[in-house]
Amino acid sequence: MRRFEYIKPTSVQEAVKFLADHPDEAMVMAGGTALVVMIDQGVLRPDYVVDLGGLSDLQGQDSSNETLHLGALTTVRTLERDPQIKERFGVLAEAASQVASVRIRNVATIGGTVSYGEPQTDIPAALIALNATATVVGTEGSRDVAVEDFFLGPYETVLEPGEIVTRVGVPAPSPRTGGCHMKFTIGSPENKPVANASVVLRLDSSGRCEEARIVMGAVGPIPLLATKAAAILKGEVLNETAFAAAAAKAAEESDPVDDLRGPAWYKRRIIRVLVERGLTWALSRAAAQSQ
Ligand SMILES: Cc1cc2nc3c(=O)[nH]c(=O)nc-3n(C[C@H](O)[C@H](O)[C@H](O)COP(=O)(O)OP(=O)(O)OC[C@H]3O[C@@H](n4cnc5c(N)ncnc54)[C@H](O)[C@@H]3O)c2cc1C
Structure with missing residues (x-):
């Protein structure tokens, strides 16, 4: 592995000052699961690796203000x-x-x-x-x-x-909200996704869909929000027919490429199935919240 200098700042200000002073030579490291591999393979060649691990401000969680x-x-x-x-x-x-x-x-x-x-x-x-x-x-x-x-x-x-x-x-999600994340891989389930879908459904007091958020991963250059698919569901009573229509629209909105995980047409079929199943699970979870 190419040599680099290891920097471990103790405050956020110290970290960002160092990074600003070395914009082309320094790279940030958190868990290192991606960065270290890329340095090892020579894809990245930083002179400095700035380890964020000592920054207490980046630790922990709090749940004020909803x-x-x-x-x-x-x-x-x-x-x-x-x-x-x-x-x-x-x-x-x-x-x-x-x-x-x-x-x-x-x-x-x-x-x-x-x-x-x-x-x-x-x-x-x-x-x-x-x-x-x-x-x-x-x-x-x-x-x-x-x-x-x-x-x-x-x-x-x-x-x-x-x-x-x-x-x-x-x-914090509102009451009567349910979600589901579905991932499809080839080979081991530990592999990166061929496609994935994260969906969240919020129901109104009559059980109709108040809001749907359908996000598709690995089927575009960035995670894609399927807004047209979500619009099909808004205000509707949710059932298999509505989910099939939304999933078909989501597949149309996806933008996959051919690569080692499969051809684009295959990923479109997969994302359609993942969205449809994800919506079905999300509805049952949202409905359970309503009881
Ligand atoms: C074999 C393998 C399989 C994996 N499979 C999956 C999978 O199926 N699904 C999945 O979601 N992930 C998967 N991952 C994890 C994913 O690919 C990345 O390795 C991981 O998300 C990077 O997190 P990290 O904290 O280790 O970041 P690092 O490796 O430390 O950094 C990654 C990048 O983010 C930058 N960075 C890190 N933290 C910050 C910060 N706070 N501010 C600014 N920049 C920052 C770094 O400079 C670097 O460019 C897999 C990883 C491996 C090695």
Whole structure:
């Protein structure tokens, strides 16, 4: 592996100052599950690796103001196992439980999974379905970015040089809300997704669909919000026919490419099935919340 200098700042300000002073030579590391592999393979050649692991401001969680704030260093394993997240933000816990292996989930972080901008990813899809926001800090101050606006293209995000993600805020779902994350892989279930779908349904007091959020991963350059599919469901009594129509529309809205995980036509078929099944599960969970 190419040699680099290891930097371990003790405050966010120290970290962003160092990154701003070395925009082309320094790279941020959180869990290191992607970064270290890319350095080892020579894809990235930083002179400095800035380890965020010592920043207490990026740790922990608090749930004031109806929003759950998760520090950027929250591990995927915590998202999977934390009782509060499992109970209130089930779609996020479900997505986390399907990421790679326990060894990777133990170290990969929510901040890393968002900042990486990888198209074949699970957590960002669930965060978009839940209307989450990422807080970004640089030397000029901080800003909040909706996770659905965070991604610009494969491995490309709104992060400017020197900026880091410090936390992710997830608004508490309203009553009568249910979600589901569905992932399809080839080979081992630990592999990255051929396609995935994170869906959240909110019902009104009469049981009709008040809001649907359908997010598709790995079938486009970024996680895609299927807005036309969601519009089919809004205001409707939800049933198999409505879900089949929405899933067909979602497949039309997807934008997959041929690659080692399969041809585009195959991924379109898969995403259609995942969305339809995800909606069915989400409805049963939302209905259970209503009782
Ligand atoms: C074999 C394998 C299989 C995997 N399968 C899946 C899967 O199926 N689904 C899935 O969702 N994920 C999967 N992952 C995880 C995913 O690919 C990334 O490795 C992981 O999300 C990166 O998180 P990290 O904390 O380790 O980030 P790091 O590796 O530390 O960093 C990743 C990138 O984000 C930047 N970064 C990290 N944290 C911040 C921050 N707070 N602010 C700004 N920039 C930051 C780094 O500079 C780097 O560019 C898999 C990983 C492996 C190795």
